[in-house]
Amino acid sequence: MPVLPGAEPYHHDGGPIGALLCHGFTGSPQSLRPWAEHLADAGLTVSLPRLPGHGTSWQELNRTRWEDWYAELDKAFADLRGRCSEVFVMGLSLGGCMALRLAEVHGEAVRGAVVVNPSVVNDTPLLRLAPVLKLVMPSAAGLAGDIKKAGAAELGYTRTPVRAAATLPRLWKLVQADIGRIRRPVLVFHSRDDHVVKPAGVAFLKARMGGNLEVRELDDSYHVATLDNDAPRIFDGSLDFVRSHASVPLTKDS
Template identity: 50%
Template sequence: MSPTSPVTVVPGAQPFSADGGRIGVLLSHGFTGSPASMIPWGKHLADEGFSVRVPRLPGHGTTWKDMNRTRWEDWYAELDTALTDLQSHCDKVVVAGLSMGGCLALRLAQQRPGDVDALSLVNPAINLARFDVKLVPALQWLVPAMPGIGNDIKKAGGDEVGYDKTPLKALASQLKMWKDVRANLNKVTQPLILFRSDDDHVVDITSKDLILAGVSSDVKEFVELKDSYHVATLDNDAPKIFERTSAFIAEHVGKISD
């Protein structure tokens, strides 16, 4: 595929945008996922009066082979552009992310501290304790992909419209971003709410512990999710995530009617 070839986005993976009030929320999906995992949350926020952006990260929502030609800088650039766009409509912006989206949100907070007013992270990923992760930098040159990690959802019928394979060159790039974000956690000063599922079959507890111990935020709220797996934004605890985040924004950023 050449750089100018049209990209065919699979049904359900299209981005979402809504212009509302002067408080905006930027939502990022995770690695090999798609906007489908965040759009119900985005629509909930839009119904409450927020301005909302749910971008599709490059290489996602098409084919895993497309994704293997992208790198973390591409995904971050897309989110960075979406933040700038949202700022043109809003006085304050909250960034929310699922899994790798949480890592991207943290990096935005590190790189653009004056432009990010709060963070909401759901099962954020900045580390994995699994031994085989250490082999990825070498494995990426031997095999193109491993089995997928998508749709870790307890609730029947959930679909994040992700890939059934994990592209290894893209994964190796994500590991580099994790290292960068971990090294700069102390630069995060914004109010932060972090949700974590008790039963997450994708991201282990080390990410949560590193984030809460490493950020410099005065406000750090942790919420345990007892009835969801990794893609909690589409799972049984989704209403809890949506409602607690809106309350957190009202308390620490401002009310939508302000």
């Protein structure tokens, strides 16, 4: 199926430090493209894959599940590890959840994680009914485009595929169960006014992660903060995070 213009993956060959970025559920690489380019301009090797079923149609996404999305991300991580001395993982919303899952699974191979409005708990009551609803309702109202900044837009689906969404609780349970396995530092950017992901996810991380976690509040953005008013704070903050925790200098810092 053809990829929507602007939803293509992004890759940049830079220095010995790699950054793997992951977009959110029903979104596309477009929502993280400015962030990826900012890191690339600083000298990082950057990978921003397009997850299966995304950037095409919600009907195609309905034929996939979280294991398919994670497998694509894991493949991109293995590729970066083969080309870089160390790798940081980053993500928005569900992409932040999967970035944390990578940190749980790969341990010390992940140098650190930066997540924006991560979706890590089931804070949508409708999803509890998804295993039944998927049999009678193929899609629900869309989640994309929660942005405060005037004129900014996210390239995402106007409908949420219910069958695909019904697979999310399993991923959340795995991430919650294994969150204690993350030993590397994690930086969270959290929008105070988010109409997609509720504060329960960040509260869970604060309660379970202790000193490994730093949370920075965003006061002028909604859910898709990487395209919103606070985007420069995220871009610069994540780059400072990499500089602080990498064991080798960035190419342009050498």
